[in-house]
Amino acid sequence: MSDLLDDSFDQPGPGEQATNAPEFTVSEISGAVKKTLEGAFGRIRVRGEVGRVFKARSGHLYYDIKDERNVLACTTWKGQVAGLAVMPEEGMEVIVSGRLTAFGAQSKYNLNAEQVEPAGAGALMAMLEKRKKQLEAEGLFAPERKRPLPYLPEVIGVITSPSGAVIRDILHRLRERFPRKVLVWPVAVQGRDCAGQVAAAIEGFNRLTPGGALPRPDVLIVARGGGSIEDLWGFNEEIVARAVAASAIPLISAVGHETDTTLIDYVSDRRAPTPTAAAEIAVPVRLDLMAHLDSQGARLTGALARGMARRGERLRDLARALPRTDTLLAGPRQRLDHAGERLPMALRSGLQQRRMRLAERAAPLRPQMLSHRLQTLAERAAREAERLEPGLRRRMDGARDAFSRAAARVSPAPVQREIRRCREALDNLDRRLCAAGQGLVPGRRERLDGVGRLLQSLNYEETLRRGYAVVRGEEGIVTTRAAAERVRSLEIQFADGRLRLGAPARKAGRKDDGSDQGSLF
Numbered sequence: 238m239s240d241l242l243d244d245s246f247d248q249p250g251p252g253e254q255a256t257n258a259p260e261f262t263v264s265e266i267s268g269a270v271k272k273t274l275e276g277a278f279g280r281i282r283v284r285g286e287v288g289r290v291f292k293a294r295s296g297h298l299y300y301d302i303k304d305e306r307n308v309l310a311c312t313t314w315k316g317q318v319a320g321l322a323v324m325p326e327e328g329m330e331v332i333v334s335g336r337l338t339a340f341g342a343q344s345k346y347n348l349n350a351e352q353v354e355p356a357g358a359g360a361l362m363a364m365l366e367k368r369k370k371q372l373e374a375e376g377l378f379a380p381e382r383k384r385p386l387p388y389l390p391e392v393i394g395v396i397t398s399p400s401g402a403v404i405r406d407i408l409h410r411l412r413e414r415f416p417r418k419v420l421v422w423p424v425a426v427q428g429r430d431c432a433g434q435v436a437a438a439i440e441g442f443n444r445l446t447p448g449g450a451l452p453r454p455d456v457l458i459v460a461r462g463g464g465s466i467e468d469l470w471g472f473n474e475e476i477v478a479r480a481v482a483a484s485a486i487p488l489i490s491a492v493g494h495e496t497d498t499t500l501i502d503y504v505s506d507r508r509a510p511t512p513t514a515a516a517e518i519a520v521p522v523r524l525d526l527m528a529h530l531d532s533q534g535a536r537l538t539g540a541l542a543r544g545m546a547r548r549g550e551r552l553r554d555l556a557r558a559l560p561r562t563d564t565l566l567a568g569p570r571q572r573l574d575h576a577g578e579r580l581p582m583a584l585r586s587g588l589q590q591r592r593m594r595l596a597e598r599a600a601p602l603r604p605q606m607l608s609h610r611l612q613t614l615a616e617r618a619a620r621e622a623e624r625l626e627p628g629l630r631r632r633m634d635g636a637r638d639a640f641s642r643a644a645a646r647v648s649p650a651p652v653q654r655e656i657r658r659c660r661e662a663l664d665n666l667d668r669r670l671c672a673a674g675q676g677l678v679p680g681r682r683e684r685l686d687g688v689g690r691l692l693q694s695l696n697y698e699e700t701l702r703r704g705y706a707v708v709r710g711e712e713g714i715v716t717t718r719a720a721a722e723r724v725r726s727l728e729i730q731f732a733d734g735r736l737r738l739g740a741p742a743r744k745a746g747r748k749d750d751g752s753d754q755g756s757l758f
Contacts, residue, residue: 271339274346278336287328289327296318298325310346312348313353320429323353336348382482390520392418393458395457397459397460403491415523428471443483443485456519458516459490462494469499472490487507490502490507490508491512595697597714710727727739
């Protein structure tokens with residue numbers, strides 16, 4: 238390039254005309270400048286303070302590196318952004334590595350930055366403090382956000398490197414204290430891939446279905462051994478802090494040793510000084526738990542025994558104030574005995590009263606009275622028939638005379654025929670009347686026989702044959718002693734006949750001795 242400039246751009250002296258100078262296009266000049274810059278510098282490292290930072294929609298990252306006097310424009314293409322160990326932030330002092338090139342479309346040169354590193358621990362701490370204040374202002378460190386850990390989780394999810402000593406320490410301590418199911422999500426615990434893999438592991442555990450084929454953990458442990466601030470920087474990334482804050486599963490952070498502190502410690506629900514301590518926080522000691530359960534069981538048994546003893550004493554005290562069982566049952570037993578003794582007598586009395594009422598109801602239905610009634614009805618029917626017979630004869634004779642007179646006035650032959658027809662009709666009616674009368678007699682006789690049989694079955698005389706008697710006075714049947722004393726004579730009906738008695742005369746001056754036993758004689 239210098240030779241090209243020396244040969245082609247000789248300046249004419251005073252008074253000379255530049256007639257033989259070659260002409261270049263803009264693209265040729267831009268290409269020559271780009272070639273000169275890339276050839277002269279190659280891959281370089283530049284130290285400075287990050288100025289304006291801008292990420293385009295295409296994914297490219299544009300930012301400035303500056304010192305107290307000059308500014309260098311830097312560009313990191315979309316495919317290179319994921320490989321950056323540290324994302325540039327305004328005000329951060331960094332060391333940028335890349336290739337210097339020119340952008341001819343705008344007559345600018347810039348640095349294609351492929352790697353960004355903090356310029357010393359001071360820069361990292363300044364960036365960490367700035368990020369910590371930002372997350373704290375958003376409320377990610379608030380104590381009310383922190384969730385309680387389950388007392389005895391069924392499944393524990395561990396996010397760490399599968400090849401380090403951390404996972405062995407955690408499994409060993411869990412096996413000693415209280416064996417539980419452990420799911421390990423392998424991740425890189427340092428380097429450029431650490432932050433993305435840890436955030437993806439936290440999100441992946443939260444997406445598992447509770448009780449599924451691969452069960453969702455009840456608590457998470459993010460663990461790593463000790464190291465420098467650069468080694469632990471992946472756990473200071475904002476993407477990891479936000480993933481921990483968004484986790485629905487309680488999380489224990491165990492990154493580094495007790496003196497190491499990262500952003501994940503502030504966002505997590507519980508911080509453990511070491512990975513071994515995280516295992517101790519996650520589960521209780523099984524032997525201590527069993528001893529505590531035995532102690533509580535013994536206390537429960539003792540309390541139950543003492544409560545039963547107190548209630549037994551109380552029950553015995555109350556039982557002393559109660560009367561004895563024999564005393565409580567003596568009265569009811571006595572009443573039961575009295576009732577048992579009175580029951581047969583009451584049954585016999587009730588039966589006798591019902592039989593007497595049946596005899597009273599059946600007295601009007603005696604066969605003699607029923608026969609007398611039927612005879613009376615038959616005589617009335619005969620008298621009515623005798624009264625109707627002369628009238629019927631007179632009407633028959635009148636009808637015959639009318640027919641004879643009518644026949645005398647008309648021609649003999651038709652009249653004879655009409656007379657024969659009327660006589661036949663009259664004879665037919667007579668036969669039907671006789672047949673109807675004869676048909677009614679058997680039915681009435683059967684009904685009379687049925688009533689007689691019913692009367693015989695209900696007749697009180699059947700009861701008399703079993704040893705009972707009916708006492709009658711002037712006004713009817715006598716059922717009480719007082720009624721018997723008032724009448725002048727009594728009639729006693731037995732099954733084989735009746736006996737008439739006169740009432741005994743009372744002796745003057747005889748006092749009633751109050752005895753229930755009376756005499757009919």
